[in-house]
Amino acid sequence: MSSPERQKALKGMKDVLPPDIYLWQKVERTASELFSAYGFREMRTPVAEATAVFSRGIGEGTDIVEKEMYTFEDKGGRSITLRPEGTASAVRCFVENQLHTLPSPQKYYYLGPMFRYERPQSGRYRQFYQIGAEVFGSAAPAVDAEVMSMLRHFLMRLGLGSLNFQVNSIGCEECRPGYKQALLAYFAPVTGDLCPDCQRRYLHNPLRILDCKVRRCIELRKDAPRVTEHLCTGCEAHFRKLLDLLKLLNVPYTVNHEMVRGLDYYTRTTFEVTSEDLGAQNAVTAGGRYDNLVRNCGGPDTPAFGFATGIERIVDLLKQTLLPPEPAPAIFIAALGEQAHDAAMVIADGLREEHIWVELGEPAASLKSQMRKADRLSSEYVFILGDDELNSGLISWKRLSDGTAGKVSRADVGSFLSGRR
RNA sequence: GUGAGCGUAGUUCAAUGGUUAGAGCACUGGAUUGUGGUUCCAGUUGUUGGGGGUUCGAGUCCCCUCGCUCACCCCA
Structure with missing residues (x-):
């Protein structure tokens, strides 16, 4: 458009x-x-x-x-x-x-x-x-x-x-040739009553008359000879x-x-x-x-x-x-400010190397919008990284399913995840 | 190749032939400091598939065309 x-x-x-x-x-x-x-x-x-x-x-x-x-x-x-x-x-x-x-x-x-x-x-x-x-x-x-x-x-x-x-x-x-003959002999007297498609099949591929869907053809073949008998x-x-x-x-x-x-x-x-x-x-x-x-x-x-x-x-x-299961990230990192976002990228990089699915918020987005996105992605956890966290070295986390929250030191993130999941 | 039905916003759908084509959902932002889902407010989106015709006037009627869907044929 x-x-x-x-x-x-x-x-x-x-x-x-x-x-x-x-x-x-x-x-x-x-x-x-x-x-x-x-x-x-x-x-x-x-x-x-x-x-x-x-x-x-x-x-x-x-x-x-x-x-x-x-x-x-x-x-x-x-x-x-x-x-x-x-x-x-x-x-x-x-x-x-x-x-x-x-x-x-x-x-x-x-x-x-x-x-x-x-x-x-x-x-x-x-x-x-x-x-x-x-x-x-x-x-x-x-x-x-x-x-x-x-x-x-x-x-x-x-x-x-x-x-x-x-x-x-x-x-x-x-x-098969013998069976084909038997089939032709069976249909010979009624070829005129077959549907146009089957009249064509009669000439080229009589076997196909057997799976025609037209009701009249189904009736006509009711007593037709069976392959397995030949x-x-x-x-x-x-x-x-x-x-x-x-x-x-x-x-x-x-x-x-x-x-x-x-x-x-x-x-x-x-x-x-x-x-x-x-x-x-x-x-x-x-x-x-x-x-x-x-x-x-x-x-x-x-x-x-x-x-x-x-x-x-x-x-x-x-x-x-069954509905196809939609996989969800394990962690969404909401970072506040450029410095925090840089740090978040480093953390995400390390976790991804361990095959943990991590998503990052948009660099300049508000916390609210980042939280909303984490929810929409059905992320299991949100990590929040702002000035407080940068200063203390403790990352705030929240589990979206039940709202529980806490803090974990940056060094312990790996064990935090293996313990919680 | 044959036949039938349907084309309106990203999506699901409205709009007795009559002004500037609307609504829900979705999306984006906001509701005093850094916390999602529920709620409230605001905002964005259209060549009504395309072309022609009838009419004072067409999303609406007619023709053509393109596309989608289903069925036949046939097959996975």
Whole structure:
């Protein structure tokens, strides 16, 4: 509103500030501590990659690749894309650095911003943050269960233990074509009754009809064949073992035969964690197995499993239950006069070196206004430093919570604080 | 990309088409010497998102545009 044009963050991109930032830090800290206990190590990859990393990795026909990527040419004429998700980058990194030569399976986690050019809405941003984890080099259902259990513990530690795990298996390249045929045969007589979107899906990606939200489509698919009834013996055994292990590890799940993933690379296990308290974009975490992706990206045959969780969505849920704690200074020093302020700076400097949070009043401000500011900051103590204190060497202190006050010699400030706090 | 709703002070919101657009909160200062919260007093803040039109007169009605929000699509 002032005369120079006021700058704004881009559409769908947000600043994260206190107090929310404390929740972000808590989420990130919890993830790195807990995931480490499961043997996951951090992997940091660039936010931009050659476009082919994603178009090949995620799948040419997916919505992400077709219309949601931030793609541009750099000054050398190369096609560059801001990563729309983490798995493709992680796979590129795995292959490029030949991580398969290390003891297998290899477990990594990552966190950072992702970019998708979409219309923003509740819980959806153009720059959004994910925490993801990937396991490379094991086809065992034990890995699926272990990672999902880790995720559950992560959510529980954050106080989100009641979230709903939905699990499905979408088979592999051996059994999925047969299922697709069965689905096409089932819908063939009623294609005209499907919604326009599903008529399109019928031609391009019939699996997607299963998660259409249109009521008519839901009715029409009531008796549709289920993926899990068309699994090959390998996929079937994998799925059954996974469910057993989830039970064993107390991961509360429901099998959702209609859950289909939008990314092309999934095989066998897919899962999602959703919440009722998020609005339309209700997925907190999504993941699954991708046994062919590493090979398809030029690496050795390496089965893999992973997930990604949206930090904004977790923070949204956290904000519904607990308010972010606002940290407060331990001491506010109100100094009266230039000489006192100089002395206060020295005292503050020493205390801060001990990692004690100290704030100083404005040099020329009245005592009243400094007291008011200390109160507003919720400082635990106020130290008052004026001529009297300079002469006597005794600093006046006051505890704001109960109004108790006293004096302490400058030399004893350190022990005063450790004794009182 | 499609659809709907909303744009007035830092913020939450007022203002039957009619003077100079107001209030709470917040912020700053003060209420006799150097003590916060409660109270009282005073003060600051606006291109009513922008542009055009109708009208004697537009924050209010119409059109365009920009922005925000929610939903669809899709997804974390």
